[in-house]
Amino acid sequence: MDGEELLRCYDAGERDFRAIILQHTDLSNVKLDSVNLSGACFYNVNLHGANLKNVNLSSTEWWDCNLLAVQFWLCNLKDAIMEHCVLESARFFDSDLRRVYTRFCNATCTNFIRVNLQGADLGGYGEEPCEFWDVIRPDGVFISGFTYHIT
Template identity: 35%
Template sequence: MERKEITVEELLQRYAAGERDFSIVCLDYADLSGANLAGIDFSHARLRRANLSGAILCGANLSDTDLWRANLTGANLEAANIINTCIAGANLENTNLRGAIGVFGQANGTFLHNTVWSNGEIVVGPEWIDA
């Protein structure tokens, strides 16, 4: 699957104009910290080592998204679709996953601390997923 590389500026501009489908894009190393991207479709996208700290991703479609070593500290993924999302090596400290749909794919090495799971359970941690 070939992904289309776009810039953070292009993404934010298109999102502000009402576009939500950003499936199959490549945004490795992107700094989207604090961005409000509620309802965005990042299915099959690649955001390796992206900074999504404090980002609002409520209701986002993250199915089959590659978030390898991404920083999701303090991100809000409430009601997001996380089916088969790769979070290997990612930081989920203070991340809200309440009501998220599905289960992650690869998750080995993911850091959890005060992480709220989809069922509301809080992983106080700190701990790493070793799977």
Template identity: 35%
Template sequence: MDVDELLKSYSAGERNFTQVSLHSANLSEVCLAGINLASANLTQATLSQANLQGANLIEANLTAASLWRTNLSQANLIWANLKAANLIRANLTQVDLHKASLFQADLRLANLRNADLSGVNLAGADLRYANLSGAFLAGANLRGANLTGANLSRTDLSHAILTKAIFFKTDLRYVDFTEVDLTGLDLSYCFVSRESLPIQDFLEVG
């Protein structure tokens, strides 16, 4: 199926496009709200500024896809592969990214407020100035991620991996750090509340 066929079928009311192959397809600025693209191949596809609100993208392959300013709010991306994807300024509010791979993805200025990021792989991801407030990050892998200026207030980071992550002017107020190894991290330039991080631990980390 090519792009024209998909758009024609979608316009006619069809929503089920599971396992479709759209490698390198250009779907920028199109409205595909509520579409079912489970297990679809969207490797290197261009979806910039597209509307994918509420879309089903379970186990979809979006490796190196362009999702700049894409609306993925409330989408289902469980087990999706977004390795090295461009998600700059993407709307990912209330998205379900449980066990998804965002390895080395670019999420600068992305909105991940109240997203389910449990068990997600964000190793090496660029999260500078992203909004993750209220997100569920239990068990997430943030090894080497850049969180400069990011808002992580009221997030659940229990059991997360933060080894070599970069924290600078990061909002860490009211964060759940249960069972998190903070050894070697410099949080001295971050916003940290007593409720989320005991003052003695904070002094030892910085």
């Protein structure tokens, strides 16, 4: 599926986009409210300023938090709104999350690897902590290596 097809389906009322693969796509400033993107893979996707409220970005298998987790590789999520999302087991690799807004999100087992979180408003909750590797914290300080806490 490409970005244009995703938007056509969304405009037609479809909300279930489980396990889609999107790559090299510009979805900046789009509104994808209340969609199911569990198990999706995004590679080099521009989601700058996207409205992703109430989106399910969790693993597709409730019993294994490492199976089919949503993955973002080399993505731009700068200024994206991800309020009330299910981010459980999501993986963010080498992505720009500056000023992303994640208030009221289930962030159980979410991984942030080599991401920029400068200015981000992280307000998630979860049963298991988020994991961070080589990240730029919301205050702009680089944290080398692994940690569970960035504040």
